[in-house]
Each structure stands twice: as C-alpha cells, then as structure tokens.
Amino acid sequence: MKALRTTTGIALASGGFFPLVSLGNEARVVTDDGSDLRPGLVALANETRFNVSHFSESLTQFSTGYRDPENLLAATDYIAPPVQVGRRFDWKNADQSKYFLTEIDDERPIGGGFKKVEFGGAEQTSKTKNRGLMTVIDADESGGVIDEEAITASLLQRIFRNKYRRAITALLAITAGDGAIFAANTQPDEILKAALEAAQLETGVYPNRGLIGLSGWNLRSAAYAAQNTAGATAQLTKSLSQVAGDLFLDELRVDKSVYQQTKTAKGRIVPASFIGFHGRDGLTKDDPSNLKQFWTPVVGGGRYRVYRRVYGPADKFIEITIEHYENILGTSSIGATRKNITNA
16 A cells, blocks of 8 residues: 555545535545445545556646636635645745844945845744545536536635635734723724734734635724714724725735534634734745745646546446645734634
8 A cells, every 4th residue: 555645635535526615524534545436335545546647637637727716715815825836845934033133323334345244043844745636427427517516616626725724824923912801881993903004013014915714804894883883983984905005905805705613504714813924925945934835836837736537347437536736834923913702
C-alpha cells in the first residue's frame, strides 16, 4: 500500500449522482488503498489516483475556465492573498516593527558611510500540500461529457469551500480577540474603530481589510435600529462601502457562507465576529501580511489537474479526481484585531 498523501477532502464511490455538499461529519470514512472503490464507500483520496496516464486534458481545460458561482475563490484571495512558490519554500515571518524605526541623525560623516538599516524576520521553511478529491459514477447513470463536467464542477466547488474554510480557520487563529457587545446603549462602529486603531499601534500598519460574519453584521444593525435616534438611523442605513470608509478600511465584507456540519445541520463558516487584518494583492512570499495562500502549479501548469479513469466490469465505473497544491499560513500574528460580537 502506498502512503496516503495529506488531503482535506473525501471521496464517494457511488452508483450514480449525489449532492456533493450533503455529506457531513457523520459520513463513514474508510482508508483508500488505491484499489477500485465499491459503490457506497467514502474514502480519503490515495496518491495512486493522481496517475499521469489518467490525465484528462478536456476536464482540466474545463476546470481552468470554470467560474465559481459563490465567489469562494475571490473570498479566499481576499483573506489570504495567493503567492506562487515551489513545493518547498522559505519565507520570513515579517518583523514589521523594523519598518517604523526612525533615526534622528542620518547624516553621513566625512570619510564615513551611511547608517546601515537591516530588515528581516524569522526564517521559516514550509511545503505546499498535495490536496485532492475524487468520486466514482456509474457509466449507465452518466450522460457523457456534460455530466462529467457537472461532476467536475461540483468537486471544484467542494475544493473551493474546503480552501475557504482553511483560510477562515487560519484567520481566526491569528488572534482570539475579545468580546464586544452590540446593544441599544452601544456604538458598534466606534467599538470597531477603536480596535483597529489599537491594532495599528501594535504593528505600525493600520488594518486595511475587514471581515464580519452575517450574524455579527445583523447584531450591528439591530443595535442601531433599537436606538431610535437620527445618528443611529444614519449609521443603520449606510452601505458596506460607507461603513468601510468610516472605519478607514479599504474594504469591508460580510460573509454569509455556510457548510454542512452534520447530515441535518449547517453552520456558518464565519461566526459572529469582526476581524480586521492586513492584506493586498500581488504579494511576494516575504511581503508583510497576516495570511498568505502559498500554491504550486500542477504538472503542465495551472492550479488544478483533473484525472479520469474507467474501470470495473465492462468498464462501468468512471472515476474523476482533482488535485492541487496549496498551503494557507498565518505569516504574521501582529496587527490583526478581532471582536467576538454578542448583544448582551
């Protein structure tokens, strides 16, 4: 048996189609030893699924042009800007305080040199993880290329959701934060503004991006609605971009996404919390930011590679597998701020 690679997803062998988002933590998961899966089993994907002889150029091209209807990729990039690296890479945990040191006297003496300034941080070594999902469909239940593309799209959407949850987990792990009460006798936006200002004094950089869970945003709205004053009404009716401007953020987003916790219950990916953090597009691996999404191109280039394998009696089973390389890391914990919101 070949060793299992690091994966975060699950694969289902089925006699037909199934709702990919319906499986929860209660699903029975077995070890995938690389052999043919029997219908009805849920298994962690084994590295043997990523066989070059089963590479599907057409489905890989489809995955390249696939448009995420939930914008989960854009949401992930907002939290953890993507940085392309090799499988193994070094990066620095930025010491942002050094960027704000000042010298009263930086004059060069005659015959001497200029003062030397050194920027740095703790050197770290990491590796992008080979992640993947696969599923098996019955050829008699398949409608050909169109159905295989639909299955590929569903797997991609599950992969995107997994990636987004990892980004949120990493973001929430940066700081535990503290509590904030949004009630009729409080000013929610002033609470957030004070937290952002305090974060700047810690890191030297004012957080430029914000994220708040839908439950937290609704508590903000309820607090202002209960006050029945002109000022509260003005705050209540402001758009997201206006609130972001008041908080001196480049952008503020409300997250409404959910995931399947169990077979019968869903949960919010972002809790009733506000997180202010620093991030921007076009980062290098050593640029200061709270999170980074390190990724490595698959063989042939691109973010994702799709495999298609036909097997079983009379070639009745079609196995579709998608792989990618990624590792979302908290590259700096300083300067981020978090408020865990309640109404009492």
